[in-house]
Amino acid sequence: xxxxxxxxxxxxxxxxxxxxxxxxxxxxxxxxxxxxxxxxxxxxxxxxxxxxxxxxxxxxxxxxxxxxxxxxxxxxxxxxxxxxxxxxxxxxxxxxxxxxxxxxxxxxxxxxxxxxxxxxxxxxxxxxxxxxxxxxxxxxxxxxxxxxxxxxxxxxxxxxxxxxxxxxxxxxxxxxxxxxxxxxxxxxxxxxxxxxxxxxxxxxxxxxxxxxxxxxxxxxxxxxxxxxxxxxxxxxxxxxxxxxxxxxxxxxxxxxxxxxxxxxxxxxxxxxxxxxxxxxxxxxxxxxxxxxxxxxxxxxxxxxxxxxxxxxxxxxxxxxxxxxxxxxxxxxxxxxxxxxxxxxxxxxxxxxxxxxxxxxxxxxxxxxxxxxxxxxxxxxxxxxxxxxxxxxxxxxxxxxxxxxxxxxxxxxxxxxxxxxxxxxxxxxxxxxxxxxxxxxxxxxxxxxxxxxxxxxxxxxxxxxxxxxxxxxxxxxxxxxxxxxxxxxxxxxxxxxxxxxxxxxx
Numbered sequence: 001x002x003x004x005x006x007x008x009x010x011x012x013x014x015x016x017x018x019x020x021x022x023x024x025x026x027x028x029x030x031x032x033x034x035x036x037x038x039x040x041x042x043x044x045x046x047x048x049x050x051x052x053x054x055x056x057x058x059x060x061x062x063x064x065x066x067x068x069x070x071x072x073x074x075x076x077x078x079x080x081x082x083x084x085x086x087x088x089x090x091x092x093x094x095x096x097x098x099x100x101x102x103x104x105x106x107x108x109x110x111x112x113x114x115x116x117x118x119x120x121x122x123x124x125x126x127x128x129x130x131x132x133x134x135x136x137x138x139x140x141x142x143x144x145x146x147x148x149x150x151x152x153x154x155x156x157x158x159x160x161x162x163x164x165x166x167x168x169x170x171x172x173x174x175x176x177x178x179x180x181x182x183x184x185x186x187x188x189x190x191x192x193x194x195x196x197x198x199x200x201x202x203x204x205x206x207x208x209x210x211x212x213x214x215x216x217x218x219x220x221x222x223x224x225x226x227x228x229x230x231x232x233x234x235x236x237x238x239x240x241x242x243x244x245x246x247x248x249x250x251x252x253x254x255x256x257x258x259x260x261x262x263x264x265x266x267x268x269x270x271x272x273x274x275x276x277x278x279x280x281x282x283x284x285x286x287x288x289x290x291x292x293x294x295x296x297x298x299x300x301x302x303x304x305x306x307x308x309x310x311x312x313x314x315x316x317x318x319x320x321x322x323x324x325x326x327x328x329x330x331x332x333x334x335x336x337x338x339x340x341x342x343x344x345x346x347x348x349x350x351x352x353x354x355x356x357x358x359x360x361x362x363x364x365x366x367x368x369x370x371x372x373x374x375x376x377x378x379x380x381x382x383x384x385x386x387x388x389x390x391x392x393x394x395x396x397x398x399x400x401x402x403x404x405x406x407x408x409x410x411x412x413x414x415x416x417x418x419x420x421x422x423x424x425x426x427x428x429x430x431x432x433x434x435x436x437x438x439x440x441x442x443x444x445x446x447x448x449x450x451x452x453x454x455x456x457x458x459x460x461x462x463x464x465x466x467x468x469x470x471x472x473x474x475x476x477x478x479x480x481x482x483x484x485x486x487x488x489x490x491x492x493x494x495x496x497x498x499x500x501x502x503x504x505x
Contacts, residue, residue, distance in 0.1 A: 029063030029088060032056055033095070036071035053077045053092065053102065062087025062124065068100030076107060076116050076135075082153070083124025089155070092117075094129035104135030104144070111141040115148030121186070123153040129160045136167035136205075140174035143209075146201070149182040152189035152217070160198040167205040173273045175207030179231070184217030187247035194221040204231040208273045210284075211266070213237040214253045216244025221256040228263045232271040233280050235263040235301065240287030241311040241344075256291040258283060266301035267330060278302040278330040278362055285316045287344065293321040295487050299328045304359060306335045308372065309344030315374070319349040323487045325462055325502050326356050332395070333359035333385075337372030341400060345374025352482055353382045353474065353492070355462050355502040357454075360390060367392035367424075375404035382474035382482070384452050384462075384501035387414035391421040394436075399427040407442040409475045411452055411500045418449035447473050452501065463488065463503040470500035 034056050038049035049069065050056050054077045056066040062083040083090040094100040102116045116132050119125055127147065135144040146163035149156060158180065168175040179201040184191040194214070201211050211231045214221055216239070228235040240252030263282040268274040282298035285291055287309040298304045304326035307316040326333040333356035336346040356368045368385040371394070385393050391414040396404060404426070412433065414421050422429060423436040430436040433449040453468040455461040464470050476482070476498045486492050487502035494504060 029065070031065045031067065032060065033067050033069065035069040036073065057081070057092070060090050062090060065091040065093065067093055067095040068130070069095045070098035070100060072101045072103045074103050074105060074107070076104065076114060076118070077102065078118045078120070079122055079125060082122040085124065089124045089126050089157070091126040091128065093126070099129070099131055101131040101133065103133055107135065109135065109137040109139070109142040109144045111139070113143040113145060113148055115145035117147045119149045119153070119156060121151030121153050122156070124155045126157045126159065127161060128157070130162070132161055132163045133165050136165070136169070137177070138169045140170040143176045143178070144168065145178045145181060147180040148178070149191065150185050151191070152184065152186040153191055155193045156191070157195045158199060159195070162200045164201070164203045168207045169205065170207060171272055173208040175273065176209040177204065177206045178209050178213065179204050179206070179211045181210065181212070182214045182218055183244050184215070184250070185244055185246070187217050187245045187250040190217040190219045190250065192218070192220045194218065196226065197222065197224045198226065200227040202228070202230045206231060206233045207271070208233070210234040210237040213239060214256070215239040215242060216253070217250040218253045219255045221253070223256070223258045223261065225260040228261060228266070230265045233266070233268055234284050235266045235280070235282045236261060237281070237284045237286060238288035238291055240289070241309060241314045253288040254290050256288065258291060258293045258296065260295050262297045264298070264300045268302060269330070278364060281306045282326070282329070285319050286310055287314055287316055288319065289317045291319050293319065294323050294483055295485065296324045298324065298326045302330045303335050304329045304333045304356070307346050307349050308336060308338045310338070311344050312342060314344040315347045316349065317347045320481065321349070321351045322353050322481070322483050323485070323492065323502050324354045325487050326354060327358055327460070327462070328361055329359040330362045331360055331364045332366040332370040333368045335366070335370040335372065336378055337375035337398070337404065339372055341373050343373070345376070346378060347376045348378065350379045350481055351383065352379070352477060353486070353498070353500070353502055355384045355487070357386045357457065357462060358388050360388060360392065363390055365392065365395070367395035369394050371396035371398070371404045373398050373400040376401050378405035380405050380407045381409045381477065382498065382500050383410045384470055385410060385412050386452060387421070389415045391416040393421060394423045394425065396425050397427060402426060408445050409473065409500060410443055410446045411470050411473070412446070412449050413451050421449065445475065447500070462501075464499065464501065464505065466505070471505065472497040472499060474498040474500045
């Protein structure tokens, strides 16, 4: 391992070689070099480097590593070869202690989807430690991407890259751009064992698309420890039912982990595709299944975490959202259920041990926890909800299902008295905590409406003090539900007891 400084952050950079064990090391593996002073007719050695990353991509085989020396490479790169389990990964990396920049300035984005790095149905590939920037279009027929992975394949690792200023200026929802996206476009063969970690993705103009997403036949993926910020649409998205896979049975991102990411300054307000709407999620599971969303920090986005489906007759299902910290969002902190009666919904999702603080800052009327259309068999327990002076804690405003979720062991608070706070439940509004409890039958084991006693909310420290009403007041639902670590990385359960909220003392 070695370290690289990107955007003021010091991060560990993994150089993938022999990561599968001794048998994965290719006997004839080579290390090649690219430099802005090089020549593609050279030998590709450190002393005589190649000039372009594309030439290196055309030359390498399983087990080979390509180091790009510091400088700007004004090219788009397609990777035409795979590594193998036996031969090892093909690795493209900035050279140790240097930063190679793949820059799309002046490049025309062809019609269709094109990345500055493109991986089409390849396996055992690593892209590590690059700056990837400045790829833009004004054409609705063209879709620029920082990194574009599609088809089928396995064991692709995207690590420690800085992707920024990928832009579409095409009008309305005809314009699309992505920082990093993965489309599983084959069936039954999937894109699997995908790792996306340690990347920074920022200052994107994506139109109707996402900053970082997996879509279609993608399974066994990890999206961890990324920094996603200052973009004009969704931060991280796991998507299904959009026809990306040719077989509907496989058209769903699944069996994934979205963990340890920091996401902020994400809004669609002013995005021409949305107008003046606060519609961009920090994390969105749109039709995904069997995904864990845990220990993420999300703030100053439109919607913190949303689990639903935009396609009628479909749902996001068996999602666990736990131990996340969500604060100061323009709209709600967490939302389930489809945005309209004509779309899909949410089923069998578990939302536990999250801390929601001062969301709905734009007073959209969606509150801290929102339930929309077609939500069934969901669980919402062990969460802290600390509302703004609007004092809207739960907003279940539709009658589309009679019992959208089980709510219990939650701690509610706001700057106004308990008698004046608001809960909407299945289309009916309750003013006052006692009225809500008596009329709905919800939260039978929840503590009284009371201040959770954060360590210092003024400096955004949302751990709890001793003698907090959240301390040891939650339900221990087992590690499969609540996880093994709290937001801060401490054991989630102590002596069989568990706090309400994202932190365990």
